[in-house]
Amino acid sequence: MVSKVVFGRGSFNQLEEILLLKRLNVNAPFIFLVDEVFQGNDKITSRIPLAYEDEVIFISAKEEPKTCQVDALVEYIILKFKDRPSGIIGIGGGTLLDLSKAVSIMLTNEGEAQDYQGWDLVKNPAIYHVGIPTISGTGAEVSRTAVLTGPEKKLGINSDYTPFDQVVLDPELIDNVPTPQWFFTGMDCYIHCIESLNGTYLNAFSQSYGEKALELCREVFLGDHLNTQAAQDKLMMASWHGGMSIAYSQVGIAHAMSYGLSYLLGTKHGIGNCIVFDRLEEFYPEGVKEFKAMKSKFNIDLPQGLCKDLSDKEFNIMIDVALSMVPLWENALGKNWNKTITREKLRSIYEIM
Structure with a gap:
């Protein structure tokens, strides 16, 4: 620490x-x-x-x-x-x-x-x-x-x-961070919290920090004080608490898959997390619903069609990178995660991004 x-x-x-x-x-x-x-x-x-x-x-x-x-x-x-x-x-x-x-x-x-x-x-x-x-x-x-x-x-x-x-x-x-960047980076923190609090690695340490970070994210991104001093203070502490929440746990599916996007396409981490998380209702239904509300409040349009022209080889590169993040999958779905997450399953999710 x-x-x-x-x-x-x-x-x-x-x-x-x-x-x-x-x-x-x-x-x-x-x-x-x-x-x-x-x-x-x-x-x-x-x-x-x-x-x-x-x-x-x-x-x-x-x-x-x-x-x-x-x-x-x-x-x-x-x-x-x-x-x-x-x-x-x-x-x-x-x-x-x-x-x-x-x-x-x-x-x-x-x-x-x-x-x-x-x-x-x-x-x-x-x-x-x-x-x-x-x-x-x-x-x-x-x-x-x-x-x-x-x-x-x-x-x-x-x-x-x-x-x-x-x-x-x-x-x-x-201060003066452009709104899209403010949103995408802040959502990295929000997604940290959702993945940590819904993970199999959850414990009292990670839960206490994750819950506080999530509370602060909701105040910043669903409240009425966009980029005010109060929002700046709260987001800075949300980031700190969100980082602490995964010190004794882990992140999950959005991060694992965004690593694939970043490695192959160079997609920035915060944007990549948002692109992936937006498609993960099956795994984080409440979190994705709230994320979409935040996205609407800030008038954020996510990039579309990133994967539409990829070759089989390129899909396989992304899938290999994502599957290599074993602790993230274990946190999200448990020791038997690979029974749920197959190469075909990952490709089907990537294809709609």
Whole structure:
């Protein structure tokens, strides 16, 4: 679990004080991985506390994070700086946060990022790393996984060394997020809750966090305060609680199938979850009904016909990726999940997307 958390409007301004005691020496920089959408935006960039050899690297979040991207960043850092960095600070949405977690791990572990896609494969603790979300919903700021697309699969680096050492939750940073992005990322949190609370892995820990996150999601997405300060505060805490709800449980069918979409088609995670979840009435009837109400309230039109022109080979690639997510299927349907979920069943669902 994340050991230190700061929450509050304007808390980003505490970053300099937070990092001061963590600097190893003047030759050991802090590396800030920042969503390129903030390049030239003084709201963020002018407040980053740079000193000595510190560096800001702007990264596009238009595509899902990749293992090769992690490897390239690690190589750049190792070759450029004399000393190992004092820390990695990720500023952005789930893509930047997952990249930051993965880079911090790969600076202390040999090999390539793809070698660590799976559960508890990381041997050495990561370097100090800080997460600062600028959009809420993914739960990446609190989760023990860094989800990456590799050459053969989309799967997280899941380990006890993955979570951030420090998180700064400043609701001011999610102000002015475009409504579609606000919705799709927020629905990632909502779907976390539905899948966790309806899963076979459910326990008192995950239930307590999941129920609170679900309550906050309903207030934000069925209430009357779109992107107000109250909604920003609540969505940021819903994301945190939603991420915590799966710390001792798992997500489910929507996430497993969206990984297939993302791996083959590059569909962004939040949108992919919505596209899949919209078709899962058979498995989550009440959740899908409520999701459709939220979609209607926000006038959201989901992409249609993503799979209509796919070949048999492409369908099989998606199905292989989805079926590889065994813990997700077990959580959703139990140990005998493969009696319900066949390749034919998955293809029939993908075909209507």
